[in-house]
Amino acid sequence: MCSKRGIGGSGVGAAAVATVAMILTGCGDRRQGDTAAAAGKPAPPPVEVRLVDHAGLLEEVERHRGKVVVLDCWSTSCPPCVKEFPGLVKLAAAHGDRVACLSLSFDYDGLGKPDDLVPPVRAFLEKVGAGQVVNMVSREEADSLYRKLDLVSVPAILVWKPDGSLAVRYDDDMAARELGRAFTYADVEKTVAGLVAD
Numbered sequence: 648m649c650s651k652r653g654i655g656g657s658g659v660g661a662a663a664v665a666t667v668a669m670i671l672t673g674c675g676d677r678r679q680g681d682t683a684a685a686a687g688k689p690a691p692p693p694v695e696v697r698l699v700d701h702a703g704l705l706e707e708v709e710r711h712r713g714k715v716v717v718l719d720c721w722s723t724s725c726p727p728c729v730k731e732f733p734g735l736v737k738l739a740a741a742h743g744d745r746v747a748c749l750s751l752s753f754d755y756d757g758l759g760k761p762d763d764l765v766p767p768v769r770a771f772l773e774k775v776g777a778g779q780v781v782n783m784v785s786r787e788e789a790d791s792l793y794r795k796l797d798l799v800s801v802p803a804i805l806v807w808k809p810d811g812s813l814a815v816r817y818d819d820d821m822a823a824r825e826l827g828r829a830f831t832y833a834d835v836e837k838t839v840a841g842l843v844a845d
Contacts, residue, residue, distance in 0.1 A: 694777055698762065698783070703783075717806050720803040721802050722789075731802055733775050735777070739777075750772070755788060755789060802818075804816075
């Protein structure tokens, strides 16, 4: 379980996170596609990241009605989130158009501007190849979004059926109550496979 306070709770500001991300990614120099092309491989799809509020998130989920929708709620300051996130990328690759995979970063804690969080979030998403995922950063403070989504912490993964009804909410409460252990993307994959097969 990661703290709701995220980056701000650890005393690290958005500017510091952006600076670290720039150092790690060569100040935004995107050579991943060039390297892939030189090796004769197709370049990975570009990673797009947009800012949304709670209403915008719900609109995005509704836009994919008719498909199974998987929403990964995460933060770059949450080690379990970062560890499990590649599972969403694999899920998107495995199911193609039958499943809509969405990610929502809770990195914004109210300090600075939400736009400041886009570069470090994008750097992580590019590193894991999340170009097939609909990637969003909350423009609302994390605490506000936790309340609106009825979450205590990240990571959390919500799965909707094609009819728009919520099938499963993977969070710490559900994991303790139903699994007796932390949830993983293997659990999410089983849920998705069952819904796609219906």
